[in-house]
Amino acid sequence: MGRALIIGAGGVASVVVHKCCQNPEVFEEICIASRTLSKCDALKQKLEGGKTKIQTAQLDADNVEETIALINKFKPDIVINVALPYQDLAIMDACLATGVHYLDTANYEPRDTAKFEYKWQWAYREKFEKAGITAVLGCGFDPGVTGVFSAYAMKHYFDEIHYIDILDANAGDHGYPFATNFNPEINIREVTAKGSYIENGKWVETEPLEIKRVYNFPEIGEKNIYLLHHEELESLALNIKGIKRIRFWMTFSDNYLTHLRVLQNVGMTSIEPIEYEGKQIVPLQFLKAVLPDPASLGPRTKGKTNIGCIFQGVKDGKPLNYYVYNVCTHEECYAEVGSQAISYTTGVPAMIGAAMVLTGKWKKPGVYNVEEFDPDPFMDALNKFGLPWKESFNPELVD
Numbered sequence: 001m002g003r004a005l006i007i008g009a010g011g012v013a014s015v016v017v018h019k020c021c022q023n024p025e026v027f028e029e030i031c032i033a034s035r036t037l038s039k040c041d042a043l044k045q046k047l048e049g050g051k052t053k054i055q056t057a058q059l060d061a062d063n064v065e066e067t068i069a070l071i072n073k074f075k076p077d078i079v080i081n082v083a084l085p086y087q088d089l090a091i092m093d094a095c096l097a098t099g100v101h102y103l104d105t106a107n108y109e110p111r112d113t114a115k116f117e118y119k120w121q122w123a124y125r126e127k128f129e130k131a132g133i134t135a136v137l138g139c140g141f142d143p144g145v146t147g148v149f150s151a152y153a154m155k156h157y158f159d160e161i162h163y164i165d166i167l168d169a170n171a172g173d174h175g176y177p178f179a180t181n182f183n184p185e186i187n188i189r190e191v192t193a194k195g196s197y198i199e200n201g202k203w204v205e206t207e208p209l210e211i212k213r214v215y216n217f218p219e220i221g222e223k224n225i226y227l228l229h230h231e232e233l234e235s236l237a238l239n240i241k242g243i244k245r246i247r248f249w250m251t252f253s254d255n256y257l258t259h260l261r262v263l264q265n266v267g268m269t270s271i272e273p274i275e276y277e278g279k280q281i282v283p284l285q286f287l288k289a290v291l292p293d294p295a296s297l298g299p300r301t302k303g304k305t306n307i308g309c310i311f312q313g314v315k316d317g318k319p320l321n322y323y324v325y326n327v328c329t330h331e332e333c334y335a336e337v338g339s340q341a342i343s344y345t346t347g348v349p350a351m352i353g354a355a356m357v358l359t360g361k362w363k364k365p366g367v368y369n370v371e372e373f374d375p376d377p378f379m380d381a382l383n384k385f386g387l388p389w390k391e392s393f394n395p396e397l398v399d
């Protein structure tokens with residue numbers, strides 16, 4: 001049916017590649033392109049021989065002309081961007097120039113400002129509409145499945161949703177004193193930024209990790225959760241009607257936070273370049289270089305993740321609470337695709353989103369967040385491709 005160009009060859013890309021190969025009716029041919037060709041070739045070597053044909057290419061996706069040339073050579077129907085958020089706009093430009101659909105899992109961030117918001121990518125709406133191509137933004141788990149869960153709740157259960165709490169718990173243990181589960185630079189920028197949530201149409205800002213609660217997660221148990229700024233708050237507040245408040249929570253262990261505090265106190269998480277032995281270096285990028293590679297955590301990580309959304313609203317004039325979530329086991333993900341659950345929960349939805357576009361279920365010209373599409377075929381595909389979801393109509397609420 002279709003051809004996908006997958007940009008990036010890290011933890012998430014590896015899962016996308018595995019999952020495309022599990023869905024050969026849709027993904028007849030893929031090209032894995034990234035900065036380091038050997039990583040693309042290693043994936044090809046592991047997976048070739050099945051029905052999906054695999055090519056590889058070396059690519060610097062910051063260079064629009066290079067990406068255009070590769071698209072013209074490989075002729076994909078869609079580009080799945082699982083490189084880093086810094087590449088989003090350059091890859092969207094290449095898709096516009098060549099008339100190819102686009103999908104990513106994280107919104108654009110300028111390298112020198114740790115601030116993620118959709119304004120840069122939403123500015124492409126008209127250009128994508130005119131070109132007759134679809135861009136699907138933020139199609140990992142959070143953002144991604146959390147938006148699909150929201151659209152599903154709205155479509156099937158509520159007349160109005162007033163409160164959304166997105167809860168992301170990782171109870172996995174990798175045995176290292178300190179490591180991040182995905183790209184350390186992106187992860188630490190996210191966690192050390194100020195927190196924020198939306199209340200009555202306005203952003204409320206908090207100090208980093210200022211707001212803490214304890215939540216008893218199904219299948220995981222009690223965990224400390226911290227309020228973070230997260231990109232889907234911005235789009236869900238616009239796309240889900242009747243929202244009064246929307247918050248995002250993530251679990252962190254005391255051990256993780258103690259290490260992070262020390263690293264922050266000594267300046268290692270800064271993104272301001274410093275001069276070191278006559279050379280400019282960014283402390284956070286140096287820290288990334290000395291931390292364990294997230295891709296190496298797979299064989300060591302044990303335990304579960306639980307990511308989901310709690311909705312409070314009304315149906316037929318009566319109050320209704322609804323919780324929908326997925327529980328994933330790190331060891332099972334590793335046994336299936338050789339990655340831990342954080343990469344798995346991001347890579348599976350990226351493959352499904354691309355399949356939605358290629359099969360015409362999510363095809364409309366323009367730039368969209370996932371909650372703007374029909375959630376039903378995506379929810380079915382989650383069950384089929386390894387991220388089954390569970391529902392509760394009597395959840396514990398976050399106060």
Ligand SMILES: NC(=O)c1ccc[n+]([C@@H]2O[C@H](COP(=O)([O-])OP(=O)(O)OC[C@H]3O[C@@H](n4cnc5c(N)ncnc54)[C@H](OP(=O)(O)O)[C@@H]3O)[C@@H](O)[C@H]2O)c1
Nearest residue numbers: 008009010011012035036061083106140141142143182183
């Ligand atoms: N929505 C969600 O739920 C969610 C969750 C987790 C992560 N994410 C996002 O998923 C994306 C991938 O994360 P990850 O953990 O897989 O990161 P990763 O392991 O660091 O992989 C990133 C890959 O992109 C490649 N790359 C970087 N710059 C490039 C460039 N200019 N041109 C071509 N390739 C380039 C890297 O190449 P090298 O190998 O040469 O470094 C690497 O292979 C990130 O954007 C992250 O924010 C989303």
